[in-house]
Amino acid sequence: MRDEVIITGIGGQGIQLMAKTLALAATRAGLQAMLASDFGGEMRGGPSQASVVVDDQRLRSLPILPAASSVVLMHHKHSEFALSRLVPGGLALVNSSVADPAAIRDADVVAVPALDIARAADAPNAAGFVMLGAYMTLRRLVGVTALGDAMRELVPPYRAQHVAANLRALEAGAGAVFAA
Amino acid sequence: MTSTAPARQLLDGCAAITESAIAAGCRFFAGYPMSPFTGLLENMSRRLPEVGGHCLNAESELEAVNMALGAAAAGARAATGSCGQGLALMQEAIAELALNELPLLVVNMARNQQDYFQATRGGGWGDYRTITLAPKDVPEAVEHTQLLFHLADRYRAPVILYGDPLIAQTHVSVDVAARDFDPLPPKDWALDGTSGGTGHSRQIWTWAMGKVSAPGPGPDRHWRAVAAKFDQIAHDEARSEAYRIDGAETVIVAFGSAALFAEHVVDELREDGHRIGLFRPVTLWPFPAADLAAATRDARRVLVFELNAGQMLDDVRQFAHDRDTVRFIGGVSIHASGLSYGPLLDVAPIRSRILEAVA
Numbered sequence: 057m058r059d060e061v062i063i064t065g066i067g068g069q070g071i072q073l074m075a076k077t078l079a080l081a082a083t084r085a086g087l088q089a090m091l092a093s094d095f096g097g098e099m100r101g102g103p104s105q106a107s108v109v110v111d112d113q114r115l116r117s118l119p120i121l122p123a124a125s126s127v128v129l130m131h132h133k134h135s136e137f138a139l140s141r142l143v144p145g146g147l148a149l150v151n152s153s154v155a156d157p158a159a160i161r162d163a164d165v166v167a168v169p170a171l172d173i174a175r176a177a178d179a180p181n182a183a184g185f186v187m188l189g190a191y192m193t194l195r196r197l198v199g200v201t202a203l204g205d206a207m208r209e210l211v212p213p214y215r216a217q218h219v220a221a222n223l224r225a226l227e228a229g230a231g232a233v234f235a236a
Numbered sequence: 237m238t239s240t241a242p243a244r245q246l247l248d249g250c251a252a253i254t255e256s257a258i259a260a261g262c263r264f265f266a267g268y269p270m271s272p273f274t275g276l277l278e279n280m281s282r283r284l285p286e287v288g289g290h291c292l293n294a295e296s297e298l299e300a301v302n303m304a305l306g307a308a309a310a311g312a313r314a315a316t317g318s319c320g321q322g323l324a325l326m327q328e329a330i331a332e333l334a335l336n337e338l339p340l341l342v343v344n345m346a347r348n349q350q351d352y353f354q355a356t357r358g359g360g361w362g363d364y365r366t367i368t369l370a371p372k373d374v375p376e377a378v379e380h381t382q383l384l385f386h387l388a389d390r391y392r393a394p395v396i397l398y399g400d401p402l403i404a405q406t407h408v409s410v411d412v413a414a415r416d417f418d419p420l421p422p423k424d425w426a427l428d429g430t431s432g433g434t435g436h437s438r439q440i441w442t443w444a445m446g447k448v449s450a451p452g453p454g455p456d457r458h459w460r461a462v463a464a465k466f467d468q469i470a471h472d473e474a475r476s477e478a479y480r481i482d483g484a485e486t487v488i489v490a491f492g493s494a495a496l497f498a499e500h501v502v503d504e505l506r507e508d509g510h511r512i513g514l515f516r517p518v519t520l521w522p523f524p525a526a527d528l529a530a531a532t533r534d535a536r537r538v539l540v541f542e543l544n545a546g547q548m549l550d551d552v553r554q555f556a557h558d559r560d561t562v563r564f565i566g567g568v569s570i571h572a573s574g575l576s577y578g579p580l581l582d583v584a585p586i587r588s589r590i591l592e593a594v595a
Contacts, residue, residue: 076407088409089407089409090408091407115408118500119406
């Protein structure tokens with residue numbers, strides 16, 4: 057079992073926390089994970105991207121992925137690199153509240169209106185966790201509970217008030233798509 | 237927390253090197269922030285006090301390396317670091333450490349591969365060298381950190397860990413545990429801070445003159461002994477890795493992260509039927525000269541890939557079986573921020589440079 061995903065979007069959307077949550081949950085579950093981040097100096101609005109590779113064997117991976125089996129696209133801006141690395145027919149999970157899924161070619165496109173779902177779950181800042189929940193339903197690397205535990209571990213004490221909303225978003229996202 | 241980290245953590249390279257250093261018994265660190273080294277200083281400043289150690293945020297790299305020199309002279313397992321720009325400032329102290337036979341780990345969390353000459357030739361005065369290990373990824377950086385502390389103590393010399401932004405910032409699942417090495421001699425040379433009488437009061441270096449009652453070897457014998465020690469290290473401590481070298485007509489030579497990418501390209505090209513392999517110097521100094529000569533004996537071409545204008549190239553030309561087979565396929569490639577690698581460190585450009593060279 058091996059999974060390579062590039063999560064891409066703009067700074068402030070929670071790209072780095074999503075990626076770290078996935079990598080930590082996989083590590084805690086006894087899998088091997090690699091997380092390589094790439095983001096600009098801006099606090100918000102600049103390019104933000106993270107590559108996560110999960111493997112149940114000894115992990116060998118380049119920190120700059122030559123190819124990825126899936127892409128999670130939080131925003132169309134700055135997404136060129138991630139899409140250029142997606143293998144033909146790979147999974148493109150698209151935040152359709154912001155980006156246009158029809159613009160993506162040669163991929164298995166799954167549209168998730170993450171912002172709308174997050175708002176409905178009373179978690180308007182947690183669209184990223186909606187996407188991560190949906191991604192786990194499709195890829196089944198770890199359970200939603202494991203993601204929740206990893207998120208709880210990563211959120212700093214001064215952000216603890218957001219944990220409950222993040223958990224609601226993960227659950228709502230996991231229920232928003234159907235496993236193949 | 238205990239000094240030995242729990243099994244299987246998700247750590248970036250800076251955190252992983254910190255845990256490895258602590259597991260090796262490092263209890264003193266001093267540094268001055270500079271990207272991508274800053275993460276190491278931050279981790280050290282958080283973790284060392286938890287295990288009874290000390291970490292000082294110095295006011296400059298000069299101050300940091302000389303603080304670490306002092307801790308090393310007092311017998312502590314000590315370390316400092318920066319990126320290549322900061323190590324440039326530290327050169328005088330590194331030479332003093334080498335010539336006064338003091339062990340110290342210097343981490344060059346470099347921005348790219350342009351510090352090969354700095355690491356392998358040095359910029360201080362005198363006849364000295366610095367053992368330099370260049371890990372290809374975070375797990376190897378963890379291993380090298382402990383090995384370097386051991387080698388520093390064994391040979392009483394400053395040593396360099398040559399990292400980069402990918403090693404500093406990539407998170408991986410790693411197990412950090414203390415490794416076992418052969419026993420080391422006691423540090424009976426360490427200063428004790430007394431005001432006299434012990435022979436180890438406050439100064440290590442007295443031109444090796446000793447005392448009137450107990451004369452030392454003097455500078456000539458001392459520096460000849462130091463030079464002989466580095467000859468011995470050159471003979472005994474070279475390390476390298478040959479990857480898919482059997483029957484290879486083309487041998488790529490690369491170090492550090494560049495070698496990790498080259499390894500991937502070698503796998504791809506082998507799949508396409510190319511007879512190609514990779515030679516990786518693990519120690520940049522001592523350069524694995526004999527291993528390179530053996531690995532390139534049957535090669536039609538030796539292609540050097542490094543992210544600089546051609547520095548290791550000098551050593552490859554010097555030690556390859558046939559220097560006329562050596563070609564350079566690397567180059568300077570810097571990220572727009574100036575703080576990391578540019579687009580040349582990627583599978584597609586490496587692959588196309590190799591294919592161009594073998595055509």
